[in-house]
Amino acid sequence: MATLAALAxxxxxxxxxxxxxxxxESLHSWAVSTxxxxxxxxEGAVPDPYASKALQAFGKKVRKERDKIASGKLxxxxxxxxxxxxxxxxxxxxxxxxxxxxxxxxAADILKQLxxxxxxxxxxxGRLGAK
Amino acid sequence: xxxxxxxxxxxxxxxxxxxxxxxxxxxxxxxASFAYQLLWPIVLGTIVLIFLVEMSGRLAAVSKxxxxxxxxDRFGFDYFVVPLVTLSIVIxxxxxxxxxxxxxxxxxxTGIGYRWWAxxxxxxxxxxxxxxxxxxxxxxxxxxGLVTLVFIVGALKLGPDWGAxxxxxxxxxxxxxKAHYWFxxxxxxxxxxxxxxxxxxxxxxxxxxWDGSYITINRFIAVLGMSFGGMLAAAVLVAAAQxxxxxxxxxxxxxxxxxxxxxxxxxxxxxxxxxxxxxGCLGAILEIALAVAYMTSQGLGWRWxxxxxPRRVPRFxxxxxxxxxxxxxxxxxxxxxxxxxxLSMALxxxxxxxxxxxxxxxxxxxxxxxxxxxxxxxxVVVVFTIVMACILAVVTIPLQLIGGG
Numbered sequence: 001m002a003t004l005a006a007l008a009x010x011x012x013x014x015x016x017x018x019x020x021x022x023x024x025e026s027l028h029s030w031a032v033s034t035x036x037x038x039x040x041x042x043e044g045a046v047p048d049p050y051a052s053k054a055l056q057a058f059g060k061k062v063r064k065e066r067d068k069i070a071s072g073k074l075x076x077x078x079x080x081x082x083x084x085x086x087x088x089x090x091x092x093x094x095x096x097x098x099x100x101x102x103x104x105x106x107a108a109d110i111l112k113q114l115x116x117x118x119x120x121x122x123x124x125x126g127r128l129g130a131k
Numbered sequence: 132x133x134x135x136x137x138x139x140x141x142x143x144x145x146x147x148x149x150x151x152x153x154x155x156x157x158x159x160x161x162x163a164s165f166a167y168q169l170l171w172p173i174v175l176g177t178i179v180l181i182f183l184v185e186m187s188g189r190l191a192a193v194s195k196x197x198x199x200x201x202x203x204d205r206f207g208f209d210y211f212v213v214p215l216v217t218l219s220i221v222i223x224x225x226x227x228x229x230x231x232x233x234x235x236x237x238x239x240x241t242g243i244g245y246r247w248w249a250x251x252x253x254x255x256x257x258x259x260x261x262x263x264x265x266x267x268x269x270x271x272x273x274x275x276g277l278v279t280l281v282f283i284v285g286a287l288k289l290g291p292d293w294g295a296x297x298x299x300x301x302x303x304x305x306x307x308x309k310a311h312y313w314f315x316x317x318x319x320x321x322x323x324x325x326x327x328x329x330x331x332x333x334x335x336x337x338x339x340x341w342d343g344s345y346i347t348i349n350r351f352i353a354v355l356g357m358s359f360g361g362m363l364a365a366a367v368l369v370a371a372a373q374x375x376x377x378x379x380x381x382x383x384x385x386x387x388x389x390x391x392x393x394x395x396x397x398x399x400x401x402x403x404x405x406x407x408x409x410x411g412c413l414g415a416i417l418e419i420a421l422a423v424a425y426m427t428s429q430g431l432g433w434r435w436x437x438x439x440x441p442r443r444v445p446r447f448x449x450x451x452x453x454x455x456x457x458x459x460x461x462x463x464x465x466x467x468x469x470x471x472x473x474l475s476m477a478l479x480x481x482x483x484x485x486x487x488x489x490x491x492x493x494x495x496x497x498x499x500x501x502x503x504x505x506x507x508x509x510x511v512v513v514v515f516t517i518v519m520a521c522i523l524a525v526v527t528i529p530l531q532l533i534g535g536g
Contacts, residue, residue, distance in 0.1 A: 025381065026381065029381040032378045032380050033386075033387050036380075037390065040394070040401075043397070044397075045394075045397045045400070045401060046389075046393055046401050047240070047242075049241060049243075050239050050401070052242065053238065053242050053244075054384075054387075054389075057384060057386055058384075058386070061383065061384070
């Protein structure tokens, strides 16, 4: 509900809408990247050191973008939604990294979460674009 | 027979000179963000590069002078110092980007941070230059660079959309992210029309003691070699368009680009990508360091030559040594290799006029080109390139700020 309200607000103005769209695009991209690394690692297509390092780097970048959004000029509801979504993506990357470090290849749930997050960001971004 | 061998080697050489970190990064980013829509700058850049490389070789074969030697001779030191200083600054950034690319390739495989690899990579390059003859740089490193063929295999296995590829050969207006689109166009052109390739190529021709009988073989090397390099860059774009574009991934790090071939080739795709990145960058590091050493020594009238004993060409050796000592530090200090690459490719595009304008004079002067002066097609291409380079020089910095990401 809060998300829809935020969408309604940002949908009226050009610049915050573009900013929100960009933030959602980026969130989608990081969620898909994290998911792809996780999938490839589970398939054995990428080595452990790479997967661990990549997930660490993605988590760092997601947090950096989250901080930028938190200090940006987006409407409060949208900001809250994005910050929470970014936080959650960063935590998922961390948790996947910890699985990689432990060699636990049963991270299917985490990948499902990431997939859902990417889809949510995608759908919100689509609605923003259509406004 | 010797010339036929040289033709083969020339084509192989283009792999090391062409497909380096700039081409890999800009093509991958273009494919991820705009699918096949940015194939045209690769084709345009390759055509321009074919002409310029052919002219550099022809100039060297006829005049026995390298591009920088001829520039200094024709325009005097006061003019020559402008491209020398400008290009050296930009080339320093390009060299740092290549070192960053090679260091990142090692991080991909070992998991040890790229910052730790920057100095060992520069040291390895220096040792190869110090100990190795010109043939090592010209032939053996690029021969190993055949590993980059994996991009063509990967792109074909991913089942490209041939119709969309044909559409991508024609410039079209972007439907979204206009600034980023044009920024990538500038980046691709900067990565493709790299001035150091021309300086390196003409110096190689002089080292190889080319004469008038090499005019035809030079043409074949330029056309086949650079086309082959362009095809590799296009294959990177196609693979990225097939893998990253449908997934909605924007590429902000080499970690993401490394996934490009893993879906279709599994772990082979990962390791061959890392090997391609490493060899492509190492080849470029050697060529860039030598190109600056050649340019400086030839322009300042110092003794030069990669086949000479280092103690006989001390100032030539000092130039590439100093470069390789200074270049890794940007990476050691933690600047993102992908960011350095984007910036250096954009600045390369911005400095193209300085590198290309002398061609129109030199290649029409019988003192330097003999009876092989440019025909009208060659002149049209150079004039077109100069106009394009001037536009790029003006728009590069604003685009870097707006669309550089």
